Amino acid sequence: MILLTRRYKFSASHRLHAAHLGHEENRELYGKCNNPFGHGHDYTIEVSVAGEMNEQTGKVIRVEVLDRLMQERVLSAFDHKNLNAEVPEFMATPPTTENLALEIRKRLKAHWKSAFPEVSPVLRRVRIYETKRNIFEISEHL
Amino acid sequence: MILLTRRYKFSASHRLHAAHLGHEENRELYGKCNNPFGHGHDYTIEVSVAGEMNEQTGKVIRVEVLDRLMQERVLSAFDHKNLNAEVPEFMATPPTTENLALEIRKRLKAHWKSAFPEVSPVLRRVRIYETKRNIFEISEHL
Amino acid sequence: MILLTRRYKFSASHRLHAAHLGHEENRELYGKCNNPFGHGHDYTIEVSVAGEMNEQTGKVIRVEVLDRLMQERVLSAFDHKNLNAEVPEFMATPPTTENLALEIRKRLKAHWKSAFPEVSPVLRRVRIYETKRNIFEISEHL
Amino acid sequence: MILLTRRYKFSASHRLHAAHLGHEENRELYGKCNNPFGHGHDYTIEVSVAGEMNEQTGKVIRVEVLDRLMQERVLSAFDHKNLNAEVPEFMATPPTTENLALEIRKRLKAHWKSAFPEVSPVLRRVRIYETKRNIFEISEHL
Amino acid sequence: MILLTRRYKFSASHRLHAAHLGHEENRELYGKCNNPFGHGHDYTIEVSVAGEMNEQTGKVIRVEVLDRLMQERVLSAFDHKNLNAEVPEFMATPPTTENLALEIRKRLKAHWKSAFPEVSPVLRRVRIYETKRNIFEISEHL
Amino acid sequence: MILLTRRYKFSASHRLHAAHLGHEENRELYGKCNNPFGHGHDYTIEVSVAGEMNEQTGKVIRVEVLDRLMQERVLSAFDHKNLNAEVPEFMATPPTTENLALEIRKRLKAHWKSAFPEVSPVLRRVRIYETKRNIFEISEHL
Numbered sequence: 001m002i003l004l005t006r007r008y009k010f011s012a013s014h015r016l017h018a019a020h021l022g023h024e025e026n027r028e029l030y031g032k033c034n035n036p037f038g039h040g041h042d043y044t045i046e047v048s049v050a051g052e053m054n055e056q057t058g059k060v061i062r063v064e065v066l067d068r069l070m071q072e073r074v075l076s077a078f079d080h081k082n083l084n085a086e087v088p089e090f091m092a093t094p095p096t097t098e099n100l101a102l103e104i105r106k107r108l109k110a111h112w113k114s115a116f117p118e119v120s121p122v123l124r125r126v127r128i129y130e131t132k133r134n135i136f137e138i139s140e141h142l
Numbered sequence: 143m144i145l146l147t148r149r150y151k152f153s154a155s156h157r158l159h160a161a162h163l164g165h166e167e168n169r170e171l172y173g174k175c176n177n178p179f180g181h182g183h184d185y186t187i188e189v190s191v192a193g194e195m196n197e198q199t200g201k202v203i204r205v206e207v208l209d210r211l212m213q214e215r216v217l218s219a220f221d222h223k224n225l226n227a228e229v230p231e232f233m234a235t236p237p238t239t240e241n242l243a244l245e246i247r248k249r250l251k252a253h254w255k256s257a258f259p260e261v262s263p264v265l266r267r268v269r270i271y272e273t274k275r276n277i278f279e280i281s282e283h284l
Numbered sequence: 285m286i287l288l289t290r291r292y293k294f295s296a297s298h299r300l301h302a303a304h305l306g307h308e309e310n311r312e313l314y315g316k317c318n319n320p321f322g323h324g325h326d327y328t329i330e331v332s333v334a335g336e337m338n339e340q341t342g343k344v345i346r347v348e349v350l351d352r353l354m355q356e357r358v359l360s361a362f363d364h365k366n367l368n369a370e371v372p373e374f375m376a377t378p379p380t381t382e383n384l385a386l387e388i389r390k391r392l393k394a395h396w397k398s399a400f401p402e403v404s405p406v407l408r409r410v411r412i413y414e415t416k417r418n419i420f421e422i423s424e425h426l
Numbered sequence: 427m428i429l430l431t432r433r434y435k436f437s438a439s440h441r442l443h444a445a446h447l448g449h450e451e452n453r454e455l456y457g458k459c460n461n462p463f464g465h466g467h468d469y470t471i472e473v474s475v476a477g478e479m480n481e482q483t484g485k486v487i488r489v490e491v492l493d494r495l496m497q498e499r500v501l502s503a504f505d506h507k508n509l510n511a512e513v514p515e516f517m518a519t520p521p522t523t524e525n526l527a528l529e530i531r532k533r534l535k536a537h538w539k540s541a542f543p544e545v546s547p548v549l550r551r552v553r554i555y556e557t558k559r560n561i562f563e564i565s566e567h568l
Numbered sequence: 569m570i571l572l573t574r575r576y577k578f579s580a581s582h583r584l585h586a587a588h589l590g591h592e593e594n595r596e597l598y599g600k601c602n603n604p605f606g607h608g609h610d611y612t613i614e615v616s617v618a619g620e621m622n623e624q625t626g627k628v629i630r631v632e633v634l635d636r637l638m639q640e641r642v643l644s645a646f647d648h649k650n651l652n653a654e655v656p657e658f659m660a661t662p663p664t665t666e667n668l669a670l671e672i673r674k675r676l677k678a679h680w681k682s683a684f685p686e687v688s689p690v691l692r693r694v695r696i697y698e699t700k701r702n703i704f705e706i707s708e709h710l
Numbered sequence: 711m712i713l714l715t716r717r718y719k720f721s722a723s724h725r726l727h728a729a730h731l732g733h734e735e736n737r738e739l740y741g742k743c744n745n746p747f748g749h750g751h752d753y754t755i756e757v758s759v760a761g762e763m764n765e766q767t768g769k770v771i772r773v774e775v776l777d778r779l780m781q782e783r784v785l786s787a788f789d790h791k792n793l794n795a796e797v798p799e800f801m802a803t804p805p806t807t808e809n810l811a812l813e814i815r816k817r818l819k820a821h822w823k824s825a826f827p828e829v830s831p832v833l834r835r836v837r838i839y840e841t842k843r844n845i846f847e848i849s850e851h852l
Contacts, residue, residue, distance in 0.1 A: 002524050005561040011273075013155030013182035013224070018341050029341055037224035040155035040182005042273060046561075057444050057455055058522035063560070064457075082155070082179035096342035098286050131153075131184060134347070135289040135330075144808050147845040160625050171625060173632075188845075199728050199739055200806035205844070238626035240570050276631070277573040277614075295841075297723030297750035297792070302483050313483055321792035324723035324750005326841060366723070366747035380484035382428050415721075415752060418489070419431040419472075437699075439581030439608035439650070463650035466581035466608005468699060508581070508605035557579075557610060586767050597767055599774075664768035666712050702773070703715040703756075 003124060004060045005048040008070055010079035013040035014095040017084075030094075038082065043097075044129040045074070045104060048139075051121035061121050069115045073107040097130040101138050104128070145266060146202050147190040150212055152221035155182035156237040159226075172236075180224065185239075186271040187216070187246065190281075193263035203263050211257045215249040239272040243280050246270070287408060288344050289332040292354055294363035297324035298379040301368075314378075322366065327381075328413040329358070329388060332423075335405035345405050353399045357391040381414040385422050388412070429550060430486050431474040434496055436505035439466035440521040443510075456520075464508065469523075470555040471500070471530060474565075477547035487547050495541045499533040523556040527564050530554070571692060572628050573616040576638055578647035581608035582663040585652075598662075606650060611665075612697040613642070613672060616707075619689035629689050637683045641675040665698040669706050672696070713834060714770050715758040718780055720789035723750035724805040727794075740804075748792065753807075754839040755784070755814060758849075761831035771831050779825045783817040807840040811848050814838070 015038040016030040026034045033039070047070065051060040077087060083095040089103050105126045112123060127137035157180040158172040168176045175181070189212065193202040219229060225237040231245050247268045254265060269279035299322040300314040310318045317323070331354065335344040361371060367379040373387050389410045396407060411421035441464040442456040452460045459465070473496065477486040503513055509521040515529050531552045538549060553563035583606040584598040594602045601607070615638065619628040645655055651663040657671050673694045680691060695705035725748040726740035736744045743749065757780065761770040787797060793805040799813050815836045822833060837847035 001564075001566065002527065003563045003565065004524075005563070007559040007561075011181050011183055013180045016342075020340055029343075029346075032222040035222050035224075035228075037227045038155045038180065038182070039153050039222040039224065040180070040184075041153055042182075042184045053524045053528075056446055058442075058520040058525045059455075060524055060562075062455075080174040080177055080181040082177075082181065085179045086177075094342040098288075098337045098344055099342045101286065102337075133291040135291075136344075137287045137289070138285075139287065140285065143848075143850065144811065145847045145849065146808075147847070149843040149845075158626075162624055171627075171630075195808045195812075198730055200726075200804040200809045201739075202808055202846075204739075236626040240572075240621045240628055241626045243570065244621075275575040277575075278628075279571045279573070280569075281571065282569065295749050295751055297748045300484075304482055313485075313488075316790040319790055319792075319796075321795045322723045322748065322750070323721050323790040323792065324748070324752075325721055326750075326752045364742040364745055364749040366745075366749065369747045370745075378484040382430075382479045382486055383484045385428065386479075417433040419433075420486075421429045421431070422427075423429065424427065437607050437609055439606045458648040461648050461650070461654075463653045464581045464606065464608070465579050465648040465650065466606070466610075467579055468608075468610045506600040506603050506607040508603070508607065511605045512603075584768075588766055597769075597772075662768040666714075666763045666770055667768045669712065670763075701717040703717075704770075705713045705715070706711075707713065708711065 001050050002053050002060050003048055003050045004063075005046050005125075006063060006066055008045045008047070008075060009042060010045070010075050011040065011042045012078050012081050012083050013038045014083040014090070015039070016094050016096060018094050019092055038084070041130055043078075043100070045070075046125070046127040046129075047108070047123070048125035048127070049121045050124045051119060054119070061116065061119060065115055069108060069111060073111055074104050077107075097128050097134065097136045101126050101128050101136050105138055143192050144195050144202050145190055145192045146205075147188050147267075148205060148208055148212075150187045150189070150217060151184060152187070152217050153182065153184045154220050154223050154225050155180045156225040156232070157181075158236050158238060160236050161234060180226070183272055185220075185242070187212075188267070188269040188271075189250070189265070190267040190269070191263045192266045193261060196261070203258065203261060207257055211250060211253060215253055216246050219249075239270050239276065239278045243268050243270050243278050247280055285334050286337050286344050287332055287334045288347075289330050289409075290347060290350055292329045292331070292359060293326060294329070294359050295324065295326045296362050296365050296367050297322045298367040298374070299323070300378050300380060302378050303376060322368070325414055327362075327384070329354075330409070330411040330413075331392070331407070332409035332411070333405045334408045335403060338403070345400065345403060349399055353392060353395060357395055358388050361391075381412050381418065381420045385410050385412050385420050389422055427476050428479050428486050429474055429476045430489075431472050431551075432489060432492055434471045434473070434501060435468060436471070436501050437466065437468045438504050438507050438509050439464045440509040440516070441465075442520050442522060444520050445518055464510070467556055469504075469526070471496075472551070472553040472555075473534070473549070474551035474553070475547045476550045477545060480545070487542065487545060491541055495534060495537060499537055500530050503533075523554050523560065523562045527552050527554050527562050531564055569618050570621050570628050571616055571618045572631075573614050573693075574631060574634055576613045576615070576643060577610060578613070578643050579608065579610045580646050580649050580651050581606045582651040582658070583607075584662050584664060586662050587660055606652070609698055611646075611668070613638075614693070614695040614697075615676070615691070616693040616695070617689045618692045619687060622687070629684065629687060633683055637676060637679055641679055642672050645675075665696050665702065665704045669694050669696050669704050673706055711760050712763050712770050713758055713760045714773075715756050715835075716773060716776055718755045718757070718785060719752060720755070720785050721750065721752045722788050722791050722793050723748045724793040724800070725749070726804050726806060728804050729802055748794070751840055753788075753810070755780075756835070756837040756839075757818070757833070758835035758837070759831045760834045761829060764829070771826065771829060775825055779818060779821060783821055784814050787817075807838050807844065807846045811836050811838050811846050815848055 016033040125139040158175040225232045267281040300317040409423040442459040509516045551565040584601040693707040726743040835849040
C-alpha cells in the first residue's frame, strides 16, 4: 500500500456564528471571527489516498481523476466564495475549519466509487491548513 | 544605511468591483474576484525601513515602535474585516492589492514622524503578498 | 474524531553534553553541538489534539485554552532561554530535541485535565522541528 | 518510542514510459511526463525512524549513520542522474515517484541492520515530495 | 509606480557542457551538472512589472495577459522538456540558470509591446530560483 | 550584469547587551534578548553578487569559490557558536543582526579580491533573516 497526498488551494470568506447561541456568547466564543461582515482565508487542502500500485504503470491512481473530483465537487463550490452565503451546508452550520473538513470528506465520499470504478483506492485523510498555524484533519477510514 | 524588513499578516475578505463600470465589464475585468458575496485572503505585508544604525545599541529602530504603528493604523483596521464594508477608503475604491499597498503606505506616512521623533528612518518599501504568486510593492522614497 | 494541530515557536540556546561521559566521548558523540559555549536554534513545535467536534460550535477545543497552556507551561520557560542553565530538567539531562519533546509532553500532560475540564480531548502528538531537516515526535496516547 | 524524521534532497531527470504499453497509451497515461527527451525534478525525501531513546545520550540514533546510509545507497545513485539511463532498477520499470519510494525503502532495508548493529531502530516511513503538491509515502513496518 | 511580481514554475532537465571546452575542463567547471545523461530541476520564475495604476480599475496590468505571454513564449517551450535537446537556443549554449534568465527576458521583450498595446508597463526584473539556495536575476530596464 | 544570490545558514547563540548602558536600560532596550544566559537562532544569510556572465561558460562566478569564502571567513566562525563569547568582534559590540550583517560584509570584503582574482564580481548585498519576520540587509556597493 502506498499513500499519495495531493495539495489544493482555495480562497474564501466566512463568518463564524452559531445560530443557537446569543450575540454575547458568539462574540466570546469566536472572537474577531464573529465579525458580522466576515473575513477570509487562503485554505490549503491535502487529500490522502491509499492504494495498491499498478505494477505496469507504477501508479496508485491517476491524479487527474482526483483533481477533477476535487474541482467539480469542492473547489468550484468553495473557491472565491462567501461560505456562509453561497454554500448551502454552511447557511445554518458555522463554517469552522472542522466543519469544512467534514464537508469536503462527505463530498468526496459521495462520488468516490464512481470516480474510481476499477481500482479501489481508500480516502485516508482530509487535512486543511486554515493558516500555517492551524491545521485540521480527519483520518478515519471510509 | 541598513534596511530592516519586518513581516506582518492579516486575513480579510473583499470584492473587486469598479463603481464606474457596468456589470459585464466588472465581470470581464475581475473574473471570480467580482463575486458579489466576496471572498478572502491571508495577506502578508513586508514593511522595509532604511536608517543609520545607532552605534551604541546596534539597532536601526526599535521594532516595537514599528509594530505598534502597524497595529494601530493598519492591522486593527484590516484584520478579520470585510475591506469593502468596513474600511472607509474602500467603499468607493476597489480593494485591489495595488490599492491596499497605497493605502497602507499612506497610513504609515501620516504617522511616521510622530512615531520616530528622534531618529529619521525612511519608509523605503511596502510590499504585499496577496498570495505566494501575486506580489505588489511600492518602493519610492517618502 | 478530528485532529487539530497547532504550531508554536521558541528560540533558545543549548549545549549537548552527557554528564556520564568523558570529554572525548562527548565530542565524538555530539560534534559541534558539544561546544562548551553553546549555540542556538529556532524551534517549531506542533501540538496535535484529537477530540469530538461540538456540534453546536463546530469546534473541537477552544484554541485559546491550548495557547494559554503552552504559554504558561512551555514557552515562558523555554523561549529566549539557555536550556542548560535556566530549565531545571536540563541541568543534568542533555537538552537534545528528543528530551525536549518528552519534557514538553510531560508538562502538557500534568496540566491537561485542569485545562480542559469539560471536554476530553486527547494529546495525540508532540512534534518538534529542531531545523527543517530534523524532526522529532512522540505520538503515543496519553 | 520516539519518531525521528530527517529530510534529504536530490535533483534528477526521468521519463515516464511503461514498456508493455504502446505509444498512444503511454502518452495518454503519463501526459507530458512521457516526453521522450525527459524532464526533471528536485525531490525531497523524508526518512522516519522509530526507536527507544538512549537515556544517557538523549538520542534515538546517531543521525550521521543515517546520513551515511542515505548518501551511499540512495543519494550517490540518484542525485544529478538520469534515472532511466543510470539507475539499473529503472531501466525496465517506470521511475514514477511511487516506484522511487519503493526502491529507496528497499535499498535502506538491505543495509539497515549492518548500519545499526547495536540499537534496533525501525524504518517506519519513506516519504517523497515529487513537488510540493505531490507527496508519496510508504509507512508499513519493516 | 507600482511593482507587480508574479511567480511561475516549470520542471525541466538539462546538462551543463560548454562546446568550446574539453572533457576535463567541463568536468572541472560544472562538476556533477556535467553528467552526460543530464539531471533536472523544478525552477521558479518571478517576473516583475512596473507600471502606473489605472485609477478606475485599481490595477497595474491584467495579470491574465502576463500569464498568457509566459505560457505561450516560455512555459510551453520549457516545461517538462530537456532544455539541451528541445530548446533551440540551448543546443549550442549551456543552459545555465544565467542563460535561462537571459533567454526568458529576451522572449518576453520580443512580444511585450504587442501583449500590452495600450498601457506601457516595464519589464523590470526576471528572477529564477534554480533551487532555494541559488537565485539569479536580471533587473536592468528594457 | 546578472545578480546571483546564494543562501547559507548557521545556528548560534547570543545575548544582546550594550556595554555603555545600565542594567535597566539594557532590559528596556532589548527585552528578553537581554537574558544574561543568552538564547539562540537559526540565521539565514543571502549573499548577492553582481557580475558579467562569461559567454563561454554561461556563469557569473564559480559558486564553489563563494561557498569556500563564506565557509572559511564566516560560517566556521559563527556556526554553532556563542557569538558574544567566541567571536572577538562581538565581545564589546552587541551581536544584533544589524551588526552581524556589517561584520559579514566586512569579512567578505577583506578577502574578496583574492578570492576572485580574474573576474571582478561586485558584492552587492548581504541580507540576514534573523527569523522569517525580521530581515536585515546592507546593499551599498563595495
